[in-house]
Amino acid sequence: MSRLGRRFLGANLVVLGVAMLMIAIAAQTMFISGHDQEFLMWALIPAVLAATVVALLLARPVARDANRICDAAMRVATGDLTARSGVRRQDELGDAAAMFDVMVVRLDVVEKERALMLSSISHDLRTPLAALRAAVEAIRDGVAPDPDMYLVGMERQVRALSSLVDDLQLHSRLVSGTLELDRGALDLMELADEAMETLRPLAEIRDVKLLLEAGARVTIDADGSQLARVVRNLLDNAIRHAPADSVVLVQIARDGEDALLRVIDEGAGFPADFRSRAFEPFTRADEARDVRTGTAGLGLSIARGIVTAHRGTVGLGDGPGGVVEVRLPL
Known part of the structure; x- marks a missing residue:
């Protein structure tokens, strides 16, 4: 029996226990006869059995779907953003599963955008940095035929890097909504x-x-x-x-x-x-x-x-x- 099933069963037994207590109190205060009390007590036995069966039947699909959500959440925690709960229910648990799946889809989109951003930035940094390194090495080793021309090229690459940094900073402010306008x-x-x-x-x-x-x-x-x-x-x-x-x-x-x-x-x-x-x-x-x-x-x-x-x-x-x-x- 699942923990959820035990809780359902415990709740039903508490209710039935309260009912038996109320019957006993009613009998003691002469609201019902001893014959009626005995009949009601025996009638509670099939009620207890029925409550047990109903609790198990209700708890089993709920526990199963809750475990599916937990398994999907664990897969997402390990980095698998293709995980989905697969739960389809017309109740609050189904709503929670649907929202979980939507969250994972959005996380997947964000992760792909992040990977694309890192790839793009690293690619656009590689070209000017490689050019700067080659120019510095040529000037340092004294093999640059025209050092002034090399310096002009280095300045051009520095401007490209500066432009990239400015664009990234502005993009970050736009995404975060912190751009202030001076109208x-x-x-x-x-x-x-x-x-x-x-x-x-x-x-x-x-x-x-x-x-x-x-x-x-x-x-x-x-x-x-x-x-x-x-x-x-x-x-x-x-x-x-x-x-x-x-x-x-x-x-x-x-x-x-x-x-x-x-x-x-x-x-x-x-x-x-x-x-x-x-x-x-x-x-x-x-x-x-x-x-x-x-x-x-x-x-x-x-x-x-x-x-x-x-x-x-x-x-x-x-x-x-x-x-x-x-x-x-x-």
């Missing part, structure tokens, strides 16, 4: 123009032309430094995926009660199988990760986090080419 009146056209000037050297290297299209000035209440990062991230992504001799267009307009900012490039656009996860952290359309083509796959994820913090939305538009649309409340 103020912001002209979207000026913001986009400044971001385009910042990235114009990269566009010229890739032979890409940047254009700004705005019918009228659009002013919103927002954090200028954070939204500037959003525009820079979207522009950087568009420039890196735009073909040579093409145009990256930034459109700004009013759309009802929203401000609309669109970044459009003439590249191949977002692959169909990538569109649903484009704004997830540490993901890229191109799996060949290289700090020269981006940083850890955080650009679109950070953009979404900042826009969401401003109570706005960001999503992919229809092509041709790559189209990203940002909507912010006016």
